[in-house]
Amino acid sequence: MPTMTYLQAISDALRQEMRADERVFVMGEDIGVFGGAFKVTDGFIDEFGPDRVMDTPLAESGIIGTAIGASVVGLRPVCEMQFADFVSCGFDQLVNVAGKMYYRQGLPVNITVRLPSGGGFSGGPFHSQNHEAWFMHAPGLKVVAPSTAQDAKGLLIGAIRDRNPVLFLEHKHLYRRVRGDVPEGTFATPFKTRIARAGDELTIVAYGAMVHTALQAAEELEGASVEVLDLRSLVPLDEDAILQSVRKTSKVLIVDEANETCAAGAQVAALIADKGFEDLDGPIRRVATPDVPIPFSPPLEQAVLPSVDKVREAARELLEY
Amino acid sequence: MATQTASASQEAASGVRSEHLTLDDRVALLRYMLLMRGIEERAMNLYRQGKVPGSFYDGFGQEAVSVGSAFAMSPQDRLCVLHRDLGAHLVRGVEPARIFGQYMGRAGGVTAGRDGNVHFGDFRVGCVGMVSMLPDMMLVATGMAMAFKLRGEARCAITWFGDGSTSRGDFHEAMNWAGLQRLPVIFVLENNQYAYSTPLDQQFAVDPIERAAAYGFPGVKVDGNDVEAMFEATRLARERALAGEGPTLLEAVTMRMHGHAAHDDMKYVPAEQVEQWRRKDPIDRQESRVREAGADVGALRAEVQQVIDDATRAGLAMPMPDPATATDRLFYEPTDPREELLLGDGRAPWSGFGTAGEDRRR
Numbered sequence: 001m002p003t004m005t006y007l008q009a010i011s012d013a014l015r016q017e018m019r020a021d022e023r024v025f026v027m028g029e030d031i032g033v034f035g036g037a038f039k040v041t042d043g044f045i046d047e048f049g050p051d052r053v054m055d056t057p058l059a060e061s062g063i064i065g066t067a068i069g070a071s072v073v074g075l076r077p078v079c080e081m082q083f084a085d086f087v088s089c090g091f092d093q094l095v096n097v098a099g100k101m102y103y104r105q106g107l108p109v110n111i112t113v114r115l116p117s118g119g120g121f122s123g124g125p126f127h128s129q130n131h132e133a134w135f136m137h138a139p140g141l142k143v144v145a146p147s148t149a150q151d152a153k154g155l156l157i158g159a160i161r162d163r164n165p166v167l168f169l170e171h172k173h174l175y176r177r178v179r180g181d182v183p184e185g186t187f188a189t190p191f192k193t194r195i196a197r198a199g200d201e202l203t204i205v206a207y208g209a210m211v212h213t214a215l216q217a218a219e220e221l222e223g224a225s226v227e228v229l230d231l232r233s234l235v236p237l238d239e240d241a242i243l244q245s246v247r248k249t250s251k252v253l254i255v256d257e258a259n260e261t262c263a264a265g266a267q268v269a270a271l272i273a274d275k276g277f278e279d280l281d282g283p284i285r286r287v288a289t290p291d292v293p294i295p296f297s298p299p300l301e302q303a304v305l306p307s308v309d310k311v312r313e314a315a316r317e318l319l320e321y
Numbered sequence: 322m323a324t325q326t327a328s329a330s331q332e333a334a335s336g337v338r339s340e341h342l343t344l345d346d347r348v349a350l351l352r353y354m355l356l357m358r359g360i361e362e363r364a365m366n367l368y369r370q371g372k373v374p375g376s377f378y379d380g381f382g383q384e385a386v387s388v389g390s391a392f393a394m395s396p397q398d399r400l401c402v403l404h405r406d407l408g409a410h411l412v413r414g415v416e417p418a419r420i421f422g423q424y425m426g427r428a429g430g431v432t433a434g435r436d437g438n439v440h441f442g443d444f445r446v447g448c449v450g451m452v453s454m455l456p457d458m459m460l461v462a463t464g465m466a467m468a469f470k471l472r473g474e475a476r477c478a479i480t481w482f483g484d485g486s487t488s489r490g491d492f493h494e495a496m497n498w499a500g501l502q503r504l505p506v507i508f509v510l511e512n513n514q515y516a517y518s519t520p521l522d523q524q525f526a527v528d529p530i531e532r533a534a535a536y537g538f539p540g541v542k543v544d545g546n547d548v549e550a551m552f553e554a555t556r557l558a559r560e561r562a563l564a565g566e567g568p569t570l571l572e573a574v575t576m577r578m579h580g581h582a583a584h585d586d587m588k589y590v591p592a593e594q595v596e597q598w599r600r601k602d603p604i605d606r607q608e609s610r611v612r613e614a615g616a617d618v619g620a621l622r623a624e625v626q627q628v629i630d631d632a633t634r635a636g637l638a639m640p641m642p643d644p645a646t647a648t649d650r651l652f653y654e655p656t657d658p659r660e661e662l663l664l665g666d667g668r669a670p671w672s673g674f675g676t677a678g679e680d681r682r683r
Contacts, residue, residue: 025471051471052471056498057494057497057498057501059494059497059498061460061490061491061494062460062463062491062494062495062497062498064460065457065459065460065461065463065464065491065494065495066460066461066463066464066467066498067464068460068461068464069460069461069462069463069464069465069466069467069468069478070464070465070467070468070471071464072444072449072461072465072663072664073399073465073468073469073663073664074468074661074663075468075471092454092457092491093457093460093491096452096453096454096457097452097457097458097461100452101449102650102651102652102653103435103650103651104432104435104436104440104441104450105431105432105435105436105441105442105443105444105449105450106444106650106662107442107444107449107662107664108653108662139651140651140652142652161658163652163653163654163655164652164653
């Protein structure tokens with residue numbers, strides 16, 4: 001099984017699906033000749049040509065809106081937002097057109113929108129954001145977020161094959177830092193939660209880059225049996241897997257890199273409070289980014305993002321509760 | 322490019338009868354307009370009786386715009402339809418009973434009660450229902466045209482939007498995108514003089530038809546109250562699209578003769594403006610044309626009235642949707658991965674299309 005980075009796994013997923021299905025094509029800003037801001041589609045234009053590796057005008061509403069149109073007549077577009085942050089310019093098309101189409105008129109919208117998300121490298125307020133909660137709140141959109149190279153490939157193929165609009169959150173800080181064995185060919189990973197590390201004293205719930213933060217924190221808690229759940233999918237949320245883990249450990253810490261209010265973790269906390277209360281043996285605790293824009297300067301950015309230290313100390317307090 | 326289309330514009334605007342229409346076609350155009358007006362008048366009565374929830378929006382006085390342009394579309398073309406354009410749905414073959422069911426929020430309505438008014442599109446006949454953010458659908462239509470071009474298909478997409486839509490960013494993004502890629506799409510700007518209460522002089526400094534040239538394609542002003550002129554201008558735009566010459570912006574100049582919705586008494590519109598447009602009623606105009614040509618308009622009106630009466634009864638007989646289904650069908654999860662739910666082919670009644678939808682005169 002080949003070893004590849006998270007970024008290479010994303011490229012591999014796109015390449016395999018484009019080879020397997022001529023309806024699949026990619027569109028976005030600077031993705032063709034230039035190969036994309038992060039080089040995810042480097043070399044694609046040579047293999048697939050400019051029609052299927054489409055350099056678009058700088059227009060995010062245009063990218064998403066035309067993708068919707070192409071999908072309802074039979075294509076399977078994969079849109080790249082150059083940075084997830086720019087999806088705010090295409091918000092209306094996603095939320096009002098794509099998300100509601102099937103419910104309103106029975107017409108599915110088969111599009112995938114790739115969102116290079118997250119901070120940790122001085123991207124500043126407009127190149128570091130995590131927007132998943134906006135879209136979790138908008139009915140009709142699916143939201144997935146891989147943390148490993150294998151899942152980056154499997155979840156992206158799953159997103160392309162899914163018959164609904166799917167937002168694929170790929171964490172920029174994982175692009176070249178995370179690597180792993182990735183099966184060859186095509187495989188779709190179900191939108192289900194994964195146990196990243198098994199334990200029975202405390203559950204840490206995370207997704208995306210925070211899975212690695214949580215795993216490192218768990219490693220540093222010597223002698224404690226900590227389970228780390230990698231949600232992988234935020235919509236649909238794998239409620240059974242979350243509640244099952246809480247039943248086993250009775251204590252929960254939820255980590256979000258996103259701003260705290262109404263984040264994905266808040267929904268997980270609400271779920272457990274509602275359906276797992278009898279299993280709890282301590283308060284549901286959260287570590288998240290406070291409700292401020294992501295600052296640029298490294299000490300400021302590190303001050304707001306959830307760190308291994310913050311997660312470890314919150315976990316330690318909960319274990320001692 | 323602009324000079325070439327100026328003559329087409331003048332020809333279309335003059336209301337000269339299209340040589341591509343038979344008498345049957347011209348009667349059919351009148352029939353769809355009568356059907357649209359009759360259905361909307363009946364629906365307004367149902368609204369006043371409390372049978373149509375929410376509000377009610379109609380296209381009174383604008384019937385020629387949607388009927389004339391939709392009549393030029395082939396079965397394989399695709400349409401993104403606006404809320405004043407019931408005629409397009411009728412041309413494509415949506416049954417009037419389902420339209421009454423739609424207005425009344427019934428299970429048998431086109432959206433089965435999930436959306437109201439003319440916020441619907443029967444995808445099986447190639448129509449996408451609008452969203453309230455009107456120019457959004459300009460991008461969706463542009464995307465359809467992009468797919469047609471990528472696959473080398475001789476088809477086009479058409480979308481309607483109002484004068485207010487020209488102020489939104491999606492208008493620009495769609496016009497720019499379509500012009501840049503020379504896509505087979507027809508943009509119909511339905512200039513009905515008011516966006517809710519906002520008149521044109523508060524909407525734009527320059528007539529939007531002038532903007533088409535800035536995006537690299539022609540803009541053609543059409544008498545939006547002349548159904549044959551609308552047909553002819555759209556037919557020419559479609560010819561351009563299929564020939565690979567790219568998009569066309571058609572500005573259908575018309576007048577919204579009712580308020581924005583049922584609650585709106587339109588006090589902001591000068592009475593003389595309404596009166597002036599009343600004299601240009603699109604149905605009166607087409608009716609006198611076909612009567613002169615020998616058609617039996619009285620019989621036609623009686624037939625249309627019967628269709629509306631029957632459809633009203635059928636709509637009223639439809640049950641309300643089951644509340645237990647309100648959270649169903651949010652996501653499409655086919656059990657057979659080969660299953661496809663895509664826009665289908667619609668009815669194309671123009672005599673210029675053969676039964677398979679090909680243009681017999683090409």
